[in-house]
Amino acid sequence: MTTLLALLLQVTPSMALTELTTDVCILGGGSAGVGAAIAAARGGAEVVLVEKQDRLGGTSTQAYVCNWEPGPGDGLCREIYDRLQARNAVCVVKDHNRARQQGPFGLWLPDPEGTYEQSLTRASTPHPNWRACVFEPAALHQVVTDMLGETGKCRVMLRTTFIEAAAQGPLVVSVSARGDDGSVYEIHAKTFIDCTGGAHVCRALGCEMMLGPEPKSRFNEPSAPEEPEMVLNGISLCYRIRRREDPARQAPPEPPAQGWVKTAHVSGLPNGDRIVNPLAILSGKALLDMGYDKALEECRRRVQAHWHWLQGYEAFADFELDSFAPMLGIRESYRVVGEYVLTQHDLLAGLANQTHPDLIALADHSMDVHGSGSKHIAGDLKAPYGIPFRCLIPKGWQNLLVAGRCASFSQIAASSCRLSRTMIQLGHAAGAAAALAARDDASAATVDLGLLRHSLFADSARNSPHTSRQ
Ligand SMILES: Cc1cc2nc3c(=O)[nH]c(=O)nc-3n(C[C@H](O)[C@H](O)[C@H](O)COP(=O)(O)OP(=O)(O)OC[C@H]3O[C@@H](n4cnc5c(N)ncnc54)[C@H](O)[C@@H]3O)c2cc1C
Numbered sequence: 395m396t397t398l399l400a401l402l403l404q405v406t407p408s409m410a411l412t413e414l415t416t417d418v419c420i421l422g423g424g425s426a427g428v429g430a431a432i433a434a435a436r437g438g439a440e441v442v443l444v445e446k447q448d449r450l451g452g453t454s455t456q457a458y459v460c461n462w463e464p465g466p467g468d469g470l471c472r473e474i475y476d477r478l479q480a481r482n483a484v485c486v487v488k489d490h491n492r493a494r495q496q497g498p499f500g501l502w503l504p505d506p507e508g509t510y511e512q513s514l515t516r517a518s519t520p521h522p523n524w525r526a527c528v529f530e531p532a533a534l535h536q537v538v539t540d541m542l543g544e545t546g547k548c549r550v551m552l553r554t555t556f557i558e559a560a561a562q563g564p565l566v567v568s569v570s571a572r573g574d575d576g577s578v579y580e581i582h583a584k585t586f587i588d589c590t591g592g593a594h595v596c597r598a599l600g601c602e603m604m605l606g607p608e609p610k611s612r613f614n615e616p617s618a619p620e621e622p623e624m625v626l627n628g629i630s631l632c633y634r635i636r637r638r639e640d641p642a643r644q645a646p647p648e649p650p651a652q653g654w655v656k657t658a659h660v661s662g663l664p665n666g667d668r669i670v671n672p673l674a675i676l677s678g679k680a681l682l683d684m685g686y687d688k689a690l691e692e693c694r695r696r697v698q699a700h701w702h703w704l705q706g707y708e709a710f711a712d713f714e715l716d717s718f719a720p721m722l723g724i725r726e727s728y729r730v731v732g733e734y735v736l737t738q739h740d741l742l743a744g745l746a747n748q749t750h751p752d753l754i755a756l757a758d759h760s761m762d763v764h765g766s767g768s769k770h771i772a773g774d775l776k777a778p779y780g781i782p783f784r785c786l787i788p789k790g791w792q793n794l795l796v797a798g799r800c801a802s803f804s805q806i807a808a809s810s811c812r813l814s815r816t817m818i819q820l821g822h823a824a825g826a827a828a829a830l831a832a833r834d835d836a837s838a839a840t841v842d843l844g845l846l847r848h849s850l851f852a853d854s855a856r857n858s859p860h861t862s863r864q
Pocket of ligand 1: 421422423424425426427444445446447451452453454457459461462463554555556557589590591592594629630671722723724725797798799800812813814815817
């Protein structure tokens, strides 16, 4: 198989093909991927984490989405927060422009009285009491790198891209990845976890996928359209601005950019800089049609127009553009069909009415489809809801899990549960399951749920402010 793989990957004799064997191989080092890697390594497994960017954190670092919206996220999330706080790299924020008197944008700036605990609820909390956490992107990379390093069990491979996977029946045998320096790796593992956001591993393996809105006939969701058009959540290119005494004025692009909306979500970083999220600056479908590089180019033009417009407001008059995020902010692409698909029914039922035996994560964000038909969707949720472990098991597979925004959710459910702290929780569960599977020489898909839930709650209790601060 190795020779065949070498041929497929066009490995030349000068390019070494390195074989690695590990307990758990995680592809993608965003929120879900780092959650999975930390949990698996802390659970005693040997881990290889493959990430194509030069930093960990994914969308939270490389797309400048360094903002944890209000919502559940104790355990690992709390530990990450504490470590960021020790570096003065995180602050609790609230919207200082709720009535929009300063302009048509949210302005989430530090609230010195705000606490992490206040940031943990949304559905049951009145809007004025919502709090979020904003952190320095580079510090998140450093914190999670430290956490992984402390385990002594995780090999992090940055600038390395997953390319191909090999399977026998319901078992993944190996994946291959290529480093930016041309090195090629064939990685064998007991469990593989797809945390690539775009479900690259699952798609390469031919797993069943969902893309775009599901018609009502599929899950009978109250807000699903009868005959949906192919619309995906809009994408964003976030940018960073900094205060200057004599700030450079932004010129609009030539030719003028069309098709962006005059609104923004602005977050204050601990050092006083701000991150501007121009919300849906390009339609999600345009990304599919144009391809990534063209979409990035067009987004940069639109962002120039956006900043030219926003800089005209007094709140930004003494700021200038610092940088564009290196990566596009992609809210939605392919989703895997798992052993269970989370739907709007779960969101509306809430935790008190869900009867799943395998809930492993909590979420409570509103259904928010960013330009993909939001008029159909009912407003905020009334209570948190749970996500079953089966959403992390691609249908029919034994040693393959999927965690992150590409897990098994309907489009409507994904519009609520894709928040970063939820993704960390999903990664945590996938990593813990993979560690148990490695320990017991079992399959991750059939791991003992009692043991899994016990290990998640034990981890949460260990890292919870209520126990760690006593
Ligand atoms: C513009 C925008 C604004 C948002 N606002 C908020 C917000 O305010 N608060 C909030 O909580 N959530 C927000 N979200 C949602 C949240 O940020 C994402 O859903 C979440 O970060 C996704 O995490 P993930 O781990 O699934 O994917 P990602 O963080 O995208 O991680 C995927 C990782 O896989 C890597 N990868 C991809 N392909 C390969 C490959 N072939 N080989 C190796 N590695 C690969 C990528 O480089 C990346 O690091 C927002 C999202 C967007 C796009």
